[in-house]
Every structure is written in C-alpha cells, then in structure tokens.
Amino acid sequence: MSRNILDRLLLAGFIGLAVLLYLSTADYSGIAQKTSAKYVRFLAVSFGGLGAIQLLLSLRNRAADERLDLFGRAGRFFGLLAGLVAFALAFEPLGFFIPAAVFIPVIAVLLGYRNPVVIGLSTAGVLAAVWLIFVQLLSVNLPGPSF
Amino acid sequence: MDYIAIVLMPASLLAIAIGTVAGVVIGAMPGLTATMAVGLLVPFTYTMDPVLGLMLLGGIYAGAMYGGSIPAILLNTPGTPAAVATALEGYAMSREGRGRLALKVSVVASFMGGLISAVVLLMFAPLLAQQALAFGPAETFLLALMGLAGIVSIADEDTSLIKALLAGVLGMIIAVIGTDAMSGSLRYTFGSVELIDGIDFMPALIGLFSMIQMLEIAGQRHATTIDASALERSQKSEPMPKGIGRYMALGSGTGTVVGILPGEGATIAAFLSYNFAKRLAGAKARFGKGAPEGVAAAEAGNNGCVGGSLVPTLTLGIPGNSVAAALMGAFIIHGMIPGPDLFTIHADKTYPFIYSLFIANAVFLIVGISVAPYLARIALIPPAIMVPVISAFAVLGSYALNQSTFDVYLMIGFAFFGLILKKLGYSLEALILGLILGPIAEGGFSQGMIIGKGSPAIFFESNIAKVMWVIILGLLTPPLLAHLRRMLRK
Numbered sequence A: 001m002s003r004n005i006l007d008r009l010l011l012a013g014f015i016g017l018a019v020l021l022y023l024s025t026a027d028y029s030g031i032a033q034k035t036s037a038k039y040v041r042f043l044a045v046s047f048g049g050l051g052a053i054q055l056l057l058s059l060r061n062r063a064a065d066e067r068l069d070l071f072g073r074a075g076r077f078f079g080l081l082a083g084l085v086a087f088a089l090a091f092e093p094l095g096f097f098i099p100a101a102v103f104i105p106v107i108a109v110l111l112g113y114r115n116p117v118v119i120g121l122s123t124a125g126v127l128a129a130v131w132l133i134f135v136q137l138l139s140v141n142l143p144g145p146s147f
Numbered sequence B: 001m002d003y004i005a006i007v008l009m010p011a012s013l014l015a016i017a018i019g020t021v022a023g024v025v026i027g028a029m030p031g032l033t034a035t036m037a038v039g040l041l042v043p044f045t046y047t048m049d050p051v052l053g054l055m056l057l058g059g060i061y062a063g064a065m066y067g068g069s070i071p072a073i074l075l076n077t078p079g080t081p082a083a084v085a086t087a088l089e090g091y092a093m094s095r096e097g098r099g100r101l102a103l104k105v106s107v108v109a110s111f112m113g114g115l116i117s118a119v120v121l122l123m124f125a126p127l128l129a130q131q132a133l134a135f136g137p138a139e140t141f142l143l144a145l146m147g148l149a150g151i152v153s154i155a156d157e158d159t160s161l162i163k164a165l166l167a168g169v170l171g172m173i174i175a176v177i178g179t180d181a182m183s184g185s186l187r188y189t190f191g192s193v194e195l196i197d198g199i200d201f202m203p204a205l206i207g208l209f210s211m212i213q214m215l216e217i218a219g220q221r222h223a224t225t226i227d228a229s230a231l232e233r234s235q236k237s238e239p240m241p242k243g244i245g246r247y248m249a250l251g252s253g254t255g256t257v258v259g260i261l262p263g264e265g266a267t268i269a270a271f272l273s274y275n276f277a278k279r280l281a282g283a284k285a286r287f288g289k290g291a292p293e294g295v296a297a298a299e300a301g302n303n304g305c306v307g308g309s310l311v312p313t314l315t316l317g318i319p320g321n322s323v324a325a326a327l328m329g330a331f332i333i334h335g336m337i338p339g340p341d342l343f344t345i346h347a348d349k350t351y352p353f354i355y356s357l358f359i360a361n362a363v364f365l366i367v368g369i370s371v372a373p374y375l376a377r378i379a380l381i382p383p384a385i386m387v388p389v390i391s392a393f394a395v396l397g398s399y400a401l402n403q404s405t406f407d408v409y410l411m412i413g414f415a416f417f418g419l420i421l422k423k424l425g426y427s428l429e430a431l432i433l434g435l436i437l438g439p440i441a442e443g444g445f446s447q448g449m450i451i452g453k454g455s456p457a458i459f460f461e462s463n464i465a466k467v468m469w470v471i472i473l474g475l476l477t478p479p480l481l482a483h484l485r486r487m488l489r490k
Helices: A003-027 A036-060 A074-094 A097-110 A116-137 B002-007 B010-028 B034-045 B050-067 B069-075 B081-095 B099-134 B137-152 B161-174 B201-219 B244-260 B266-284 B292-316 B322-333 B347-380 B383-402 B405-423 B428-451 B463-489
Strands: none
Touching: A003 A036, A003 B161, A003 B405, A036 B161, A036 B428, A074 A097, A074 B201, A074 B383, A074 B405, A097 A116, A097 B383, A116 B383, B002 B010, B002 B347, B010 B034, B010 B050, B010 B069, B010 B347, B034 B050, B034 B201, B034 B322, B034 B383, B050 B069, B050 B099, B050 B292, B050 B322, B050 B347, B069 B081, B069 B099, B069 B292, B069 B347, B081 B099, B081 B266, B081 B292, B099 B244, B099 B292, B099 B347, B137 B292, B137 B428, B137 B463, B161 B428, B161 B463, B201 B322, B201 B383, B201 B405, B201 B428, B244 B266, B244 B292, B266 B292, B292 B322, B292 B347, B322 B428, B383 B405, B405 B428
C-alpha cells in the first residue's frame, strides 16, 4: 500500500472517530454534562478539525507517492509479532520461564541466528537473571508455575 | 545533609552503580536508547523502595547518555541518536589511532556536562516549583496543554506540526477511556472489565518506546554491518588537549539550556553544541577530520541534557524529552505527582534522587576511563539475540505492574499501531504525552468548569493563566510559521 493512501485512510478514520466521540457525549449523565462532556467535545472538535486539515493538505499534495515500507522483511516482523502474542497467551497458564525458554531461541532462529551455543547460553542467562533479580531480589510476582 | 546520607547508604550506592553500568551497557548497544531502557525498567522498580527505584532509573539515564559515545568513537556506530555528533569526530580520531584520547575526552566531557546540569537542577528546580504553588485547577489544565504544546514543537520535516498535534490529542482521547471521575459512570469500556480503570500508560510506554524498536530491527531489510577495524588499532595514550575545557563548558551550558526547553532532546543539544564549538574553534581546528573539541562539545551537550530535562519535568510536570517522560511515569507510579509537592511532601525522595545523579556521573567516569574499549564490543552482539531478549523483558515489564495479561496485549497493540503512526510521520512522544497528561488536563478542566460555574472564562482570568497562554502560543507559533513557510514554498 502507498504511504498517501494509508495516511488518508487513517485520517478518515480519525475524523470518523472524532464524530462518534462528539455524538457520544450526549449520553453523559448529571454533572458530567457540564464538565467531562465539554472536555471530550473539545478533544473531538480539535481531533476532527486537525484531521480534516491534514486530510485536505494530503489531498492537495502533488508530490510523488511512495510505497510504504512498513515491515521490510514481513516474515520476521510478523513472526516476532505472532511470537509475542503466543508468549502472552502462554503467560497466564505457564508463567514466564517456560514460554520465555521457548520464545527466545525460536525468535533468535527466526531472525537468522544459527549458533546453538550462544542461543542456549543467552536464554539460560536471561532466565537466571530474571529469577535472581526479579523473583528473588525484587519479589515480582509472576503467574503460573513458580520455581 | 540527611538527603546526602540517604544517597551514601550502601543500598543506594549499589542501585546507582547498577543503574549507571546498565545504562552505559544499554547506551553502547546500537538500537537501544535511554528511553527504551527507562521505559522497560519502570515497572520493575514498582516493588522496590521508591528512592532506590528512582536512583536506579536516574543512573540508567545518565549512563546511557554517555554509553552511546563508546561505539560511536570506536565503531562509527552511535549507540544512541544523541551520539551521532560524537561519531563525526570521534571515529576519525580512532582511525588515526587516537581512539583512547577520544574516549578520555568523551567521558570527561560527559562527566562535566552531567555535573553542571545536575547543579542547575538542584538550584533552580525548587525555585521554579515554588511558583507552581499558586496553581489552581485552571492553571493545571493549562499546564497540561503547555506540556503538549512543548512536545509538538519538536515537529519537523518527518513529524509535521499538525500530525504531532493529532498524535497528542489522540493520546488524550485514549486517556478518556475508563471511569468518569465526575459522574462515576463508565466511558468507552465496551463492557470490558479490564478497561474500567482506563488504559495504563506503562504498557503504552513500553510498546511505543521499547517494543517498537524491536519490531523495526526484526523487520529490517538489510542488516547493518559494523566496521570493527579501528577497534583493534594501536591506541596512543595522549594527555588531554590544551584548552578543551572551554568546549566542555560550552557544551554543558548549551545542553542544560536545551534540556530545559520542552520538546528539545539530547540529539539537538549535541549537534547544537558541536556547531557552536565549530564556530568557536574557527579554521584552526580539524573539524571533520578528528577534532577532540567536537567530541568534547557534543558529549558535554548530550549529558548536559540529563539534568536540564528534569527541571521542567519535576517542577511543572512537563517532560523535557522522551526519557524524562518515561521517568515522569516512574514518579507517578510511585505516587509522586510532579510539581511543588515533590520538593515539600516528597522532598525525602526527590532530593536524594537529584543527588544520586552526581554519583551516577562519577560512576560512569570510572567505568569510562577503565573499561570503555572493552564495552565497545557490546555493539557487536547480534540483533537476532538482542531482539528476543528485550522482547521477553517487554512482555514481563508490561505484565509486572498490574499483573495483567491484558496489559501485554495492549503493549503489543501500541507497538504495532505506533509503528504505523511513526512511519506515517506522527510523533509518538506527543502520543504518550497526551496519554500521561490527558487525565491531569481533564481533572483541571472539569474542576475549573465547576469553579467557573460552567464558564470557560476561568481559563483566562488569573495572571498566571494569561502568562501560560502566552507561553503556549510562544511554543506553538514558531513551528506553525515554519509549517506555513514550507507550504508556501511548495
């Protein structure tokens, strides 16, 4: 997708959000009508107004449109993103250590690193440091199986 | 004296030393910035004693500002954007075999910059905070607007003024989610229990400032290769060049002043100081070919920013730059709202924090003189190892504060959405500032409207309010005029 198209879509979304935000303030109850609702309307008008100005400027812009290089290597980018979501999903039932022990080497390999000794030592080092500093020293409560 | 005694306690010294060394290491790793480090570690300090936690973070800030210069000088790979100016002269010196001298000049200049800015912070912050005692709700609202106006003044070719303003207001809109403080009713929670308390700024901070960098590194089309040839070259041991002190003083002053100005960061401070030094030296210095004067001015400039940026942050709640914004988050999660209270009610925490910056500067001076050439090798750590390790800490940090996996999803969402915004030229600093300052602005606005019996005239009545409007306009007008000039030129 080109940079201008994505920007214009986003700005149109911002204007839509500003309109919805403004309309929603009608439902504010009691004292909020005289206080918070006015504040939110101020934000909605500012946001919508700025969005409209920027959209007009963008439509008037005659400069050559460029392709938006958002992800570079999409496989690695989305691989890391998927890994993070999987990490978060596993966090509650399995805690930090088991998902991290899988996540770190998998992402390292995904990003093109192939030295198993360095990967293994890095993973073990991070887990040991987290256990020592955060669990033992700072008493941070981590969910799931404790060690 | 009691405050100095707190700083000199063994636990405090250990926290400062760990923070500073960690900061130097993080600063020396290309791709990792002081903002990322402070943002990542703020949640972990939550369970610590507030004073120790803040000292740890202050040490990281000071250490990272210096650490960036080590790979800049020895590998031509600035660890942080603020060290780019240092690389211009420092690497040229390394190629001539004068890397050891460049490192020595760099660490002494950083020490001097950090020290002078910490003295300014100690002397002027309490004076400024006293003025803030006269602030009512209307002034508090204007203060939040002033903070946002300050940040949007960084708008340049990449982040246009309107886009920076849009990002700031978007942050304020996100901050509206949750329970309405006036009526107690829920707003925009869509039935989600996790949103009742609103969106915490910590997952956003980690997502926008830390995780986003990991996503960028992971998605990079071409891995950057680092030239390590100068690292091995024999390095002569030379005495400090004569007259270098005035370049350090120039950089320290420039860095401190630039740091105090809202929205101006260490990178600008370093380049400004470098350019001033170039003018001061004239034709006699070998600028561009390895001038120690350039290294001295640039390094004193970026470390001078540390204390300078904390002046408006601690006194008015206006972060001088993105690291100061992350530090402000740390103060807030420890229940210390920036403003006069920091120098009265919380003086037993604030002053030790300020004094700890002096120790942090001494720590990196020792580290820099003794082990800097070895630390440069940190820059050679492959990104493929660094990315998953930092990402794991980002997940842990997002979870740790509220012990909520929802915050981890928020962090990932902010990182992904933030990357799109960044690529389209929106200011992420303004977004996070909107998120932090939004609730303060809303509280001030709502209370002001009640006191003013529904009339917005209250925001223009007091003399302080009038002065604040002038400052807000002063902050917004120059970038607006520059924007209009650019448009007319097109």
